[in-house]
Amino acid sequence: MKAILAALAATLALACGTAAAQKKYDPGASDTEIVIGQTMPYSGPGSSYGEVGKTEAAYFRMVNEQGGINGRKIRFVSLDDAYSPPKTVEGVRKLVEQEQVLLLYGMFGTAPNTAVHRYVNAKKVPHLLLLTGASKWNDPAKNPWTMSFYPDYPSEAKVYARHILDTKPNAKIAVLSQNDDYGRDFLNGLKQALGEKAKTMIVAEATYELTDPTVDSQIVQLKASGADVLMSFSTAKAAVQTLRKLHDTGWKPTHYMAQGAALIGAVFNPAGPEKAVGIISSAYLKDPGDTQWHNDPAYLDWLAFMKKYRPDADLRVGSHVYAYTSARLMVDILRACGDDLTRENVLRQATSIKAVQLPMLLPGVMVSSAPDDYRLIKSLQPVTFDGKRWEKLGDFVPIL
Template identity: 40%
Template sequence: MRLSAIGRTAVTATLLIAAAACGGRDSGEAGGTQATGATGGQCAGQQTTGITDTSLKLGGIYPLSGPASAYGAIPKGIKAYFDYVNAEKGGIGGRKVEFVVRDDGYQPPKAVEEARRLVEQEQVFALFQTLGTPSTTATWDYTNQQKVPQVFVATGASVWGTDTEHPWTIGWQPNYVSEARVYAQFLKKEHPDAKVAVLYQNDDFGKDLLGGFKNAISGTKITIAAEQSYEVSDPTVDPQMRNLAESKADVFLNVTTPKFGSQALAADAKNASWNPLHIVNNVAASITVLKPVGFENVQGVVSATYYKDPVDPTWAEDAEMKLYKAKMQQYAPDADPQVPYHAFGWAAASSFHKAMEAAKCPTREGLRDSVRNLQGVQVDMLLPGVKLETGQGDGFPIESLQLMRFKGERWELFGDVIDTRKEFGPLTG
């Protein structure tokens, strides 16, 4: 159950007070050891499992195998960033970062198993970048019971920013409801009478984005002509695409993860009798999703983003992009720096770096409070104008996006960066 805006504000205010004082819970409860003299003073009594004066251990859970294995590129970008910082910057706050990655195959029960292994056996300081709405939903009760930070999870479900019962878990990327609002705004301006066919993943991820889209078009002339769902265990979405094509909708909203995103794009390209404007959600908009379909078959597809695309020549002379490409080649020579998921990982790791440095205490409580009190933090791999911002009543670090259209062999940004907080108001549970 989600609480009212007043309830969220009260809880978040409590967290911010805790951040100011850097006071923590009694670590005699489950979750780790107490802070020692190294953290002393106002940080005494807080959890320091997984962190010392010279080391910091993080755990990540990703689908390195299974239907969402394309996301396995993300931890390569993260590890390259941490390897670079360890070797050339002395780590984060003088602490060398160890990043332990586990594979859950995009299976929630496996994610729970791996979370327990990371917390209880690996003794990590925090879980960083748990990927996927189903996996994160399956693990956040456990991590919050253990009082282990589960920060910048790699999923845009709106619940990570509206829930008040899991203060140790927070998202990073723009939430799916806000992303849906951006697509709805685009259609209101460019296709105000659009009839939309929707393919969506039958879980909290797909339903979150679809629900946000439906709410955003309410009261307009835009209508949903047809909708079809799929399961992550389905071998193909071809049957769903045939059904959607029969609607003759003039817009196709593709709410999928990478494997099924490619299938939907390919099915759309093969159907000569149906040629809708194709909108693909950000999580399936990587060049690695589009390339197998054939670039000639994805011209004009629309999506939205918030971080710099390493394929876009706009950033060829950008200092952060040049650093990223050089260090990827140095520390992850088997990983192609042109793959956007690697840049995503680099941006997320850089965001963690900023949040950890801002923590008033080098403790689990300190990190928990820091990620909920980010004030206009600039991360150089994010698009200009996109900053990390959290605070009282706002648990969404990134809430700005820019539309993009595929042209030639790459995405081209168009329009301005849209701050969804200002454009649509705060998202409430």
């Protein structure tokens, strides 16, 4: 009898152990593969951001060469949406319904992601680490499957507003913004931080459409207001045009530029870096052009990665640092999933990150998340451009 009971206990223990170790998969995952999808503007008005997708693809190639994630290789399907929301919808439907991706990752732009977020939330597909800081991505109640990696736009605008109030309390502010949720989020954040003073300090506002050939007329209009501060809440193409038109008209306001457009390689160099001297922005990543990092182990690892996997890329372009850091976090999330590669578990791991210091984040910047707080980046460093690199402008500012 004792022998029978012992055998039964051993059988039950084996069964329980097998159940505990059982692998769980949703579409896009198997014993050998994890399928990740993305749309990215490799063409069109946002094409400079396509470099992000190329570097993310290179990072996943490196991970695969090193053995993959828990023995599984990443298949990364990145489609061109030309920064056009209808094309984003078409691409995302293909990724979810035909490619059967486990998750969507790193998609660029507020308008493209807005076009698909209801669809992916209805389908319960993780829509993670977006390259957009729209406030709607920190809304677990309404959009539980959607999370951004980028700092949220209203909080970034509040950092600039505080700097203006501290350094130029009588400023006359002109605002150029993209006429969509991206631009409106920035403008709302600015007005909230200025409070009652917004009514008197903001003397002119102008918007532009993504399809506008130039922003020249808007800059002329804003200059005519007599403003001595310009807030540029735009993307790369309009930012280049803004710098050129400011130079051509001789207007020299104190110039604040959203960090998504304040790109040395993609914006300042094409416009002429001398035209960008004095621009104020914010940062949370190490600038590859800043010599203070050139002996930093994390920078040297990034540099070795770039030389091997993106040998033709412009190393001065900060977008490559963003892509490298974002892809590293995506890999960390998937590793934490272990053998439970369900969409629900992917989301669970993404929303329970505990104070992680990623290598190319500025010292002191941590990544964390919670089921009721999807904001991953919670502090920013104000910076100013000296013609070659970014210089610190005061202390880190927490984004609340």
